[in-house]
Amino acid sequence: MPLAVVVATLFDSPSEAWREVVGYGVLGGYVKGTMIMLLGTGLLASIFGIGAAWAVTVWEFPGRRFFSLALMFPMAIPTYVAAYAYDFAKYELRDPMMLWVREKFGAGAMMDANIVFNHALAVLVLALVLYPYVYIAARIGFSEISGAYIENSRLLGRSLWRSLFSVGLPLARPAIIGGLLLVLLEVMNEYGAMLHYGIETLTIGIFNQWYDWEDTDSAIRLAGVAMLVVFAIIIAEMVLRGRSRFHAHHGLRRNLAEKPKTLLGAALACGFCSILLFFAFLLPLWELLKLAWHGVEKVQVGELMRPVFGSLSMALLAGLVILAAALFLAYAARLFPGLTMRLLSKMCMLGYALPGAVVVIAMLSATAFISGLVSVDSLTTTLFTATPIGLVMAYAVRFMTPALAPLEAGMTGIRHSMDEASRILGRSSWGSFFRIHLPLLSMPLLGALIVLFVDILKELPLTLVLSPPNVETLATQTFGLMHKEERFAEGSLPALILVLSGCVGVIILHRLIRRSHQA
Amino acid sequence: MSLNNVETIFSTLSTCIYSMNPMFRISFIAIIVSFLLPSSGGAKEVTVYSHRHYEADDALYAKFTKQTGIKVNIVKASADALLERIKAEGNNSPADVLITADAGRLVRARAAGVLQPATSAKLAAQVPQNMRDADNHWHAFTVRARVLIYSKERVKPSDLSSYEDLAGAKWKGRVVARSSTNIYNQSLLASIVAAAGPDQATAWATAVRGNMARAPEGSDRDQIRAVAAGIADVAIANTYYVGLLANSPDPKDREVAGKIGVFFPNQNGRGAHVNISGGGVVKSAPNRNNAIKLLEFLTGSQAQASFPETTYEYPLDISGTQSKLLKSWGAFKADNLPLQTLGEKNADAVKIFARARWK
Numbered sequence: 031m032p033l034a035v036v037v038a039t040l041f042d043s044p045s046e047a048w049r050e051v052v053g054y055g056v057l058g059g060y061v062k063g064t065m066i067m068l069l070g071t072g073l074l075a076s077i078f079g080i081g082a083a084w085a086v087t088v089w090e091f092p093g094r095r096f097f098s099l100a101l102m103f104p105m106a107i108p109t110y111v112a113a114y115a116y117d118f119a120k121y122e123l124r125d126p127m128m129l130w131v132r133e134k135f136g137a138g139a140m141m142d143a144n145i146v147f148n149h150a151l152a153v154l155v156l157a158l159v160l161y162p163y164v165y166i167a168a169r170i171g172f173s174e175i176s177g178a179y180i181e182n183s184r185l186l187g188r189s190l191w192r193s194l195f196s197v198g199l200p201l202a203r204p205a206i207i208g209g210l211l212l213v214l215l216e217v218m219n220e221y222g223a224m225l226h227y228g229i230e231t232l233t234i235g236i237f238n239q240w241y242d243w244e245d246t247d248s249a250i251r252l253a254g255v256a257m258l259v260v261f262a263i264i265i266a267e268m269v270l271r272g273r274s275r276f277h278a279h280h281g282l283r284r285n286l287a288e289k290p291k292t293l294l295g296a297a298l299a300c301g302f303c304s305i306l307l308f309f310a311f312l313l314p315l316w317e318l319l320k321l322a323w324h325g326v327e328k329v330q331v332g333e334l335m336r337p338v339f340g341s342l343s344m345a346l347l348a349g350l351v352i353l354a355a356a357l358f359l360a361y362a363a364r365l366f367p368g369l370t371m372r373l374l375s376k377m378c379m380l381g382y383a384l385p386g387a388v389v390v391i392a393m394l395s396a397t398a399f400i401s402g403l404v405s406v407d408s409l410t411t412t413l414f415t416a417t418p419i420g421l422v423m424a425y426a427v428r429f430m431t432p433a434l435a436p437l438e439a440g441m442t443g444i445r446h447s448m449d450e451a452s453r454i455l456g457r458s459s460w461g462s463f464f465r466i467h468l469p470l471l472s473m474p475l476l477g478a479l480i481v482l483f484v485d486i487l488k489e490l491p492l493t494l495v496l497s498p499p500n501v502e503t504l505a506t507q508t509f510g511l512m513h514k515e516e517r518f519a520e521g522s523l524p525a526l527i528l529v530l531s532g533c534v535g536v537i538i539l540h541r542l543i544r545r546s547h548q549a
Numbered sequence: 550m551s552l553n554n555v556e557t558i559f560s561t562l563s564t565c566i567y568s569m570n571p572m573f574r575i576s577f578i579a580i581i582v583s584f585l586l587p588s589s590g591g592a593k594e595v596t597v598y599s600h601r602h603y604e605a606d607d608a609l610y611a612k613f614t615k616q617t618g619i620k621v622n623i624v625k626a627s628a629d630a631l632l633e634r635i636k637a638e639g640n641n642s643p644a645d646v647l648i649t650a651d652a653g654r655l656v657r658a659r660a661a662g663v664l665q666p667a668t669s670a671k672l673a674a675q676v677p678q679n680m681r682d683a684d685n686h687w688h689a690f691t692v693r694a695r696v697l698i699y700s701k702e703r704v705k706p707s708d709l710s711s712y713e714d715l716a717g718a719k720w721k722g723r724v725v726a727r728s729s730t731n732i733y734n735q736s737l738l739a740s741i742v743a744a745a746g747p748d749q750a751t752a753w754a755t756a757v758r759g760n761m762a763r764a765p766e767g768s769d770r771d772q773i774r775a776v777a778a779g780i781a782d783v784a785i786a787n788t789y790y791v792g793l794l795a796n797s798p799d800p801k802d803r804e805v806a807g808k809i810g811v812f813f814p815n816q817n818g819r820g821a822h823v824n825i826s827g828g829g830v831v832k833s834a835p836n837r838n839n840a841i842k843l844l845e846f847l848t849g850s851q852a853q854a855s856f857p858e859t860t861y862e863y864p865l866d867i868s869g870t871q872s873k874l875l876k877s878w879g880a881f882k883a884d885n886l887p888l889q890t891l892g893e894k895n896a897d898a899v900k901i902f903a904r905a906r907w908k
Contacts, residue, residue: 056908059908065606121774121778125775125778125779125780127780128763128780129778129780131688137721137722137762140762140763140780141761141762143765144763144764145763146762148766189732204602225728225730226766226767227766227767228728228764228765228766228767228908230908237730238730240629240900241627241629241727241730242730242735242831243896243899243900244657244896321799324797324798324799324800325798328799358650360697377670383561390630390633391630391633392632393635394634394636394637397637398637398638398639494625494626494627494630495624495626495627495630495631495633495634496634497624498622498624499596499622499623499624500622504626509602510602510603510604511604513602514601514602514603515602515603515604515793515860516768516770516790516793517793517797518797518799519797519798520604520798
């Protein structure tokens with residue numbers, strides 16, 4: 031329905047404000063900013079994610095098992111927290127640099143250099159906290175799908191480096207593209223960090239039109255342009271994923287890591303992982319710890335319990351509900367492989383790519399619409415506004431993609447002949463689902479749950495607007511203290527707990543995956 | 550098909566729940582159940598939708614509850630989103646009070662028809678005429694001054710005079726200000742539109758944008774830091790950010806506060822630009838009387854004395870503040886333009902900023 035409204039508006043005659051947006055070259059600026067961020071972050075996150083996954087998959091080096099887990103941790107840092115944690119780069123690195131530029135080349139050069147620096151920093155910070163999406167997908171891809179092939183390639187005498195490009199990447203492609211898709215969609219809807227660095231993107235534009243111009247029409251038009259970009263990304267993903275159906279050789283699953291032939295290889299792998307982990311996780315964590323050290327005496331620890339409880343319960347509750355729904359969608363798409371189902375599952379991605387506040391407005395109009403349909407409307411309003419049902423539904427709209435993407439990739443890995451065999455043996459489609467697909471999907475399911483748990487923990491705009499009264503989560507408290515009050519020292523405490531509980535979630539689920547593999 | 554769907558969800562959920570250990574299982578189910586139950590709706594409560602995300606406000610609400618026995622339920626989000634939520638909830642909205650951090654949003658809320666007049670002798674006595682809506686649809690409870698922050702090292706206070714002066718050639722490459730998407734800048738420009746008309750306001754915004762040392766980025770605090778770092782010499786910012794820096798637990802922030810000075814502009818003319826935080830009673834408020842009581846409390850002496858100490862905002866009686874920090878910035882004359890005007894001229898201001906390419 032929100033989609034339909036957007037499309038309909040695109041064909042209306044443009045409002046005055048829209049003409050001003052186009053007339054002053056503002057739209058071009060939005061598109062340019064968005065493209066720079068998409069390309070930069072996508073490229074950097076791919077290099078980080080694939081490089082790290084390849085290193086821990088095929089090399090044996092000191093601390094490999096630690097790295098294979100710890101390299102997921104940066105995803106626990108919300109982008110708005112990472113932006114603040116990296117503020118030191120602005121004050122201690124950029125500002126002195128800018129003063130030097132002004133002295134050497136003049137004020138105009140400083141203005142330009144400042145813009146370039148901000149874009150570069152934004153790309154780096156986003157890539158550092160978003161690469162784990164690619165990393166996790168690539169790990170699954172390398173170990174589940176192409177493990178046996180990589181081994182064969184090695185036996186045939188190819189170097190590990192050549193095996194990456196000739197075997198590893200092509201075979202793990204569906205999984206990696208799925209991970210990259212999540213990164214790009216996150217970049218599309220990023221708001222706080224872009225505002226922080228003064229970068230104009232379509233999402234910034236949507237807010238601008240909506241709230242400042244009070245011009246819903248232009249906002250929706252911009253959302254339409256944003257959706258075109260998203261569609262382009264999704265279609266690229268479908269094309270890239272292609273019709274390829276590579277299947278796992280589950281019988282051959284084994285630890286691929288081997289002793290490297292050269293010391294140099296081990297040093298490179300270890301060095302790459304260490305540097306990445308340092309910049310993506312240890313450095314921001316250290317900055318937060320330094321701030322928290324100043325702030326700790328001003329905060330009563332007891333007051334932190336409420337947001338901790340709010341966050342964990344919402345993340346678990348909504349995570350399980352969304353996972354169940356995603357599982358249903360993924361299996362339905364397999365049973366009925368027509369265009370409708372494919373489109374339907376792709377449409378779910380819009381919720382992930384559109385800015386959170388647009389999803390909020392869509393949810394609110396949907397609530398109003400449903401209340402209008404049902405005669406006992408006070409009941410629906412109560413259900414939506416006084417209980418977390420509305421919020422859980424909104425999370426589902428927003429986070430169907432991170433749940434669905436790994437499940438779909440996982441489904442691709444299960445041979446269709448398995449379904450056929452099961453059906454021939456007389457099982458119903460739901461019977462085969464529980465006997466065949468669910469067990470085979472354990473890895474993608476847990477992967478999806480990690481991503482969901484951490485995503486919901488970090489989620490901000492929906493939680494702020496749609497939560498029932500008096501619900502405080504770690505994310506809303508961090509946001510309140512850091513962004514609204516600008517009391518960074520005090521805000522770094524809930525931020526730290528938020529990051530660390532995300533890490534704990536990652537560790538627990540990592541354990542579960544390991545256990546399920548041993549079983 | 551749909552039955553199977555439900556079955557799948559439940560069986561997946563129950564598989565998950567049964568794989569937990571018993572203690573965890575019980576608490577998990579308890580959590581879900583407690584979440585699904587709506588909070589009990591007693592009469593002794595008031596529900597606040599607030600744009601203000603301050604812990605100090607929570608402490609004030611706790612005091613209010615202690616004094617009156619009225620429980621305060623809070624939803625904190627941006628004023629625009631909360632306004633949309635109230636509209637969507639319609640007549641069944643649980644909201645009693647809408648609180649924003651600027652007059653423009655309150656004017657907008659009134660225009661959207663979601664507020665109702667709150668008439669009370671106490672409110673009339675406690676809130677000055679220009680700090681409330683003409684028909685009492687909203688009342689201010691804190692005041693925020695938008696001033697010039699200058700480098701003590703490179704700028705003499707005598708070099709500064711007014712907002713208009715920042716458009717002069719001597720400030721080329723020396724000014725910083727945040728994005729025009731911010732409401733504080735919009736209301737400042739709205740006050741200039743009200744004082745000098747749209748053409749002069751456009752000329753001003755274009756010239757100040759041309760004098761900037763860097764493209765707008767970050768918050769008011771970032772502008773103040775840019776002045777302290779030497780990137781620029783003058784910043785446009787709200788005073789309470791200086792309070793935050795001066796009282797920050799982080800020594801680096803306090804160092805920044807030591808390097809800058811506060812200058813109240815336009816003291817020989819209309820006065821420094823001020824905006825407010827304020828609240829209005831929602832039209833469908835289920836607890837209208839409690840809502841008015843809350844507004845009376847926020848504009849009353851106890852709350853008024855607390856704001857300068859906790860959020861470094863000015864009380865409604867600007868000159869009457871006892872705060873040492875606020876007094877150290879000096880007494881000043883505030884622009885006494887009716888705040889309603891800020892809301893009415895907001896659309897002009899947004900358009901002018903776009904024309905001036907002040908992004």
